[in-house]
Amino acid sequence: EVQLVESGGGLVKPGSSLKLSCVASGFTFSSYGMHWIRQAPKKGLEWIALIYYDSSNKYYADSVKGRFTISRDNSKNTLYLEMNSLRSEDTAMYYCAKSPVRRVSFDYWGQGVMVTVSS
């Protein structure tokens, strides 16, 4: 059974940093692209970052480019999102999601982790 479990969220002040983790199980993690997607309270979904299976390519939404970094450790079956210079508008539920082969869809999602940026 595919499982994605996020952690690392919490309440932080504007301008601070936070690192999210997503531990994967039930599939060969090193073979699939992975994403971070977020959802602000009572708002829609926003894709924010993609990393290829081998970390050869990374892509970001303009809203987080230069502030957030996606990475992965295939030996630990873990996806990361390092978030710097956090703003109030970064307050959201953050989901990690797995891509199927040859398609940039999201076939499995984690349960999400909440990040709140507030003074």
Added chain:
Amino acid sequence: DIQMTQSPPVLSASVGDRVTLSCKASQNINKNLDWYQQKHGEAPKLLIYYTNNLQTGIPSRFSGSGSGTDYTLTISSLQPEDVATYYCYQYNSGPLTFGSGTKLEIK
């Protein structure tokens, strides 16, 4: 960026109704479109990929169609468990974008 416009924002229908949700892209997305269902308090779930392909485990009352800029999700016979917000999503070109969602309610 490709904008995805979903209509209507809220849809109220009765159990057993045939329901159609619409999604319009700001440019041709070559059928590179998925539909996701998000129930209250849960993570989204993939329903339909590449316009009209049913994800494994999804009931056959869900179907998708479309081409070019116009896409639809159809539920052939609405069930109480289908209450959710439905999002379309395009992956034809970056940045990857979702529609704003259609909230489906039971009348």
